[in-house]
Amino acid sequence: QVQLVESGGGLVQAGGSLRLSCAASGRTFGSLAMGWFRQAPGKGREFVAAATWDGSSTYYSGSVKGRFTISRDNAKNTQSLQMNSLKPEDTAVYYCAAVRSFQLVLTAADYDYWGQGTQVTVSS
Numbered sequence: 186q187v188q189l190v191e192s193g194g195g196l197v198q199a200g201g202s203l204r205l206s207c208a209a210s211g212r213t214f215g216s217l218a219m220g221w222f223r224q225a226p227g228k229g230r231e232f233v234a235a236a237t238w239d240g241s242s243t244y245y246s247g248s249v250k251g252r253f254t255i256s257r258d259n260a261k262n263t264q265s266l267q268m269n270s271l272k273p274e275d276t277a278v279y280y281c282a283a284v285r286s287f288q289l290v291l292t293a294a295d296y297d298y299w300g301q302g303t304q305v306t307v308s309s
Contacts (some may be wrong), residue, residue: 187211187298189281194303197271201307205266207281207300214262215239218286221266222293223254223277223305230293233279234266238287249275272309278302 197203209217214284220235234255236243252271257264259294264281280295290296 187213187217187283189283189298189300191279191281191303193299194279194305196306196308199271199309201271201309202267202269203305204270205279205281205303205305207264207266209262209264209283211262213285213305215259216285216287217283217298218288218290219255219257219264220290220296222279222280222281222282223275224302225274225277228277228279231277232293235289235291236264237289238274242289244289244291254262268305271305273307273309275305276307277305279305 190208193205221233222230224230234245236255240257254267280302281300283298284296
């Protein structure tokens, strides 16, 4: 079993930056593919970014590519999402997700473990 806890959300003005972190329990973090998803009010869960077990491969949605960076530290069992040039449309609850896989995983349905979510609000 893997437990994920996100932190780092908050309120920021458009153009600002936030860094989300996700701490994972357990000793198998190095075998986990990781991802970030978000859900805005009244909308479905949307893919944001993903990384392979070693961080060597990453993938981003078109709406965040070039602004967000996913990274992980397997020694600390953490992954992060650096969000720059934030826009009001980035406002959502952001979720950390994990699954035992050595491939990139891009679909929410394929993830087995989820954090509780952290609110990100970008004001205009």
